Amino acid sequence: MSMVSLRGLKELIDKISAERNLPKSAVQSALREALLKGYERYRRTQNLDKRHFDEEYFENFEVELDTEEEGFRVLATKTIVEEVTNSDHEIALEQVQEVAPEAALGDTVVLDVTPEQTEFGRMAAIQTKQVLSQKLRDQQRKLVAEEFQELxxxxxxxxxxxxxxxxxxxxxxxxxxxxxxxxxxxxxxxxxxxxxxxxxxxxxxxxxxxxxxxxxxxxxxxxxAAGLVVYLFANEVPEIEDEVVRIVAVAREANPPSRHVGPRTKIAVDTLERDVDPVGACIGARGSRIQVVVNELRGEKIDVIRWSPDPSTYISNALSPARVDEVRLVNPDARQAHVLVAEDQLSLAIGKEGQNVRLAARLTGWKIDIKDIAKYDYEAEARNIAAAAAQRQAEEEALSALADDDEEFEEFETPASQHDWQDDLDEEDEVDEVNQAQTTEV
Structure with a gap:
């Protein structure tokens, strides 16, 4: 079998493998693909009979590397036919039977189609080098994806x-x-x-x-990302790692919309152990644990609050450090709440440029309206709440009535009704037949 010589092939594969941190098998695979592209370029430039080469034309070709003799061969898989119409894909039965008498039509054979050393050409070599670089990058990306996908x-x-x-x-x-x-x-x-x-x-x-x-x-x-805060607390607080304390929700604003507002995070924690304080466990003695997290985040402000299954309590805790007087759940279905605070707590509850209430809303999942308790009109708000509730009920009843009408319409077009209509038609046909018979007798 002929071979195109590649001096230093073995050292080249070892060098690329070490430099790009790729296994030798991956380098060899990339090199075979690149050499095949180089052979395609060679064939296109030598296309004297103006044959059309589409993307699938060279699928029956492959490159075989020989690291011991430092070279490569090009092999083609061809189908045995009676009459050859494409010499790249087919070979005559008569020609094969000269070497293998047992060959039959439809069988395939692998033939050496390696070009001469001098025929491979400079352009094919350049094409091989370009494709090799791309294939090596593809191999690296594939390995990186496999390595980090689970991380x-x-x-x-x-x-x-x-x-x-x-x-x-x-x-x-x-x-x-x-x-x-x-x-x-x-x-x-x-x-x-x-x-x-x-x-x-x-x-x-x-x-x-x-x-x-x-x-x-x-x-x-x-x-x-909020996941970084979760990791830092889990790494610093043994109770979280031991699943005694769990992180329920995190709301983080690491890049506030205004440069006048610093980054801030609210984290809600809970525990099923009665003798464990989840907030204290996260803060640590004299704030030692939370300070480690704050230092890693370069001074980011962090509020650790206690989660509660009661929405009012949870919302009140989420607005920390503001002191909340009352939480009114004005529309539980739409998760809307009024939070009543004293006048001196308004700015603290809202926060600088609304950051505190914005984070509390994201943490709890409720739409929060901060109200001054001294100016809050309970009667007017109660009327508004009642009117809104009545409107929602009316809309629900209208939708329910519409659904009932649809059901009645569907019942009207049931197979039973169609059967009744068919009975009526059958009776009419019987009457027509009797009348026709009477007319015939007359």
Missing amino acids: EGTVLQARVLRFERQSVIMAVNSGFGQSEVEADLPKREQLPNDNYRANATFKVFLKKVREGPARGPQLLVSRA
Whole structure:
């Protein structure tokens, strides 16, 4: 069998494998695909009979690497036919039977179609090099996806590499002994108080592993995700790790809409143990535990509140540190509530530029209206609530009546009704037959 010589093939595969942290089998697979593309380019340039090559034309061709003799061969699988119409895909039965008398029509054979060393051509070699680079990148992306797919939603240690536009390119790894992989920390996922300098280390939340041929790092990491806060508390509070205390909900505003408002997080915790204080467990003695989390988040303000199955209590707790006098659930179905506070608690309950009440609403899932209790008109609000309730009831009754009408209409067109109509038609036919018979007798 002929062979195109590739000097230093074995050393080349070892070098690429080490530099790109790819297994040798993956490098060889990429090299075979690249050489096949180079052979396609060679055939297209040598197309003297102007044959049409579509995308599927070379599917029956493959490249065989020989690392010992340092070269490659091109093999083609051809079908045995009586008369050849395409020499790239077919071979004559008579020609095969000269070597293998037992061959029959419809069988396939593998033939060596390797070009001569000098015929492969400079353009084919350039094509091979370009395709090899692309195939190696594809192999790397595939391995990265497989390595980090199961780590989505977890926290990794990252190191700052460089800056691209407004993004920070970081190096992360999936575990001890693994090589570093580039990750993208876009502007919207950064913290305003972070100081991103070269080689600085941060804990980051792996949000997504991108797939496909997109350029740049395929790992998307975040410092602004709520999952990072959950991880930091779980790592610092043994009661959370032991599942004595559970985190019920988190509302985080790491990048406030205004630069005059700092980042802030509200976290709701609960426990089934009577002798355990979930809020105290998260805060720690003299605030030691929560301070570790605050330091990692560069001074971000964190409110730890007690979750409650009672919506009024939960909403009241969520508006901490404001003191709430009363919570009125004006529309439980639409999850709307009025929160009554004293005049001196209004600004505290609302928060700077509405941040406190905004986070409380996201944490509880209720629409919260802060009201001054001194100016709150109970009678007027009660009338409004009653009117709204009456309107909702009227709408529900109207919808119910409409549904009943639809059901009656469906019952009217039941098979039984159709059967009655058919009986009537049958009786009319019988009458017509009797009348016709009487007319005939006359």
